Amino acid sequence: MTTTTIELKPSAHPLSDAEREAILANPGFGRHFTDHMVTIKWTEGRGWHDAELVPYAPLSLDPANMTLHYAQEIFEGLKAYRQPDGSVAVFRPEANAERFQRSAARLAMPELPVETFIAACDALVQQDKAWVPAHGGEASLYLRPFMIATEVGLGVKPANEYLFIVIASPAGAYFPGGVKPVSIWLSEDRVRAVPGGIGAAKTGGNYAASLLAQAEAAAHGCDQVAYLDALEHKWVEELGGMNLYFVYEDRIVTPELTGSLLAGITRDSLLKLAKDLGHQPQEGRVSIDDWRRDTENGTLKEVFACGTAAVITPVGRVKCASGEWTQSGGEPGEVTMRLRESLLAIQTGTAPDPHAWMHPLG
Numbered sequence: 001m002t003t004t005t006i007e008l009k010p011s012a013h014p015l016s017d018a019e020r021e022a023i024l025a026n027p028g029f030g031r032h033f034t035d036h037m038v039t040i041k042w043t044e045g046r047g048w049h050d051a052e053l054v055p056y057a058p059l060s061l062d063p064a065n066m067t068l069h070y071a072q073e074i075f076e077g078l079k080a081y082r083q084p085d086g087s088v089a090v091f092r093p094e095a096n097a098e099r100f101q102r103s104a105a106r107l108a109m110p111e112l113p114v115e116t117f118i119a120a121c122d123a124l125v126q127q128d129k130a131w132v133p134a135h136g137g138e139a140s141l142y143l144r145p146f147m148i149a150t151e152v153g154l155g156v157k158p159a160n161e162y163l164f165i166v167i168a169s170p171a172g173a174y175f176p177g178g179v180k181p182v183s184i185w186l187s188e189d190r191v192r193a194v195p196g197g198i199g200a201a202k203t204g205g206n207y208a209a210s211l212l213a214q215a216e217a218a219a220h221g222c223d224q225v226a227y228l229d230a231l232e233h234k235w236v237e238e239l240g241g242m243n244l245y246f247v248y249e250d251r252i253v254t255p256e257l258t259g260s261l262l263a264g265i266t267r268d269s270l271l272k273l274a275k276d277l278g279h280q281p282q283e284g285r286v287s288i289d290d291w292r293r294d295t296e297n298g299t300l301k302e303v304f305a306c307g308t309a310a311v312i313t314p315v316g317r318v319k320c321a322s323g324e325w326t327q328s329g330g331e332p333g334e335v336t337m338r339l340r341e342s343l344l345a346i347q348t349g350t351a352p353d354p355h356a357w358m359h360p361l362g
């Protein structure tokens, strides 16, 4: 498949306007799904084929489907925002498409062409445009492209057939009552990813590996886990699903991409946006000792997490086995909030888009 033709087979029974509006009044996150999905198959020897937009529906899988046993699965997450003129634009879909290819390569899966990934997202957003929340808040339509192996069998090997799917879910403002700092549990024994492993791929396996530490964080009264590197248990890497930024007096540091952390698109966007706003962003290394000492001596002013779902989340409190400390007095930091508002303004179309990040729907 060189050019991407997606056959449209829309639902004869989409939700009524009233039912959809009731959901959009309080969508939450990942709880409701739109009327349609896009599916594209890949078969060895034939490549990508049978691209279609069909009604959202359960899949029927053989119990010996390889994904269920060996976890050959990858996914993406990106958002479509309603613009002030009522049109819809998607934030940096080509960056997600490229990362999806890198994840596929790491998991020995076929790479979906970038233009096909974008065409699939566009077709779904176009069809389910009424599901994109109104302009004026931080609400969006969250797109979840993913790929699974569909070969049946228990032999361990890369599968010979796959299914790519895009589904969409309306997402409300992450902090409906106003931005609230999160508390972080610094896990000094559990690791998320190792050098040479799959930490840089967006795959469900990394999330499965993070759930126990997340439960431990909750048991310590914390919202999120921060992971350290697997070799020295010293260098801060990321949260289970968000990257970290450290705001110093004179510079803003985010952990460098060592191969065991995920190259977030929000992280990348903030490296550029922070520079636009006159800061000095840099990729570097921050140890757990730096974090604590520099907070206590006052040079580390703010810490925040970033990712597509929450955009930017301030860190208000940090806890580890040897103690705990407050970050920015437990309040959202000034730089954190300015970056958050600036990025959201580009996404929602209320500020110019100097890097051409927004992909308008055709």
Ligand SMILES: *Cc1c(COP(=O)(O)O)cnc(C)c1O
Pocket (backbone or CB within 6 Å): 077, 202, 206, 238, 239, 240, 241, 242, 243, 262, 263, 264, 265, 266, 267, 306, 307, 308, 309
């Ligand atoms: C998706 C993800 C992020 C954030 O990436 P964005 O592209 O900014 O949404 C960070 N860490 C992990 C492990 C992720 O899966």
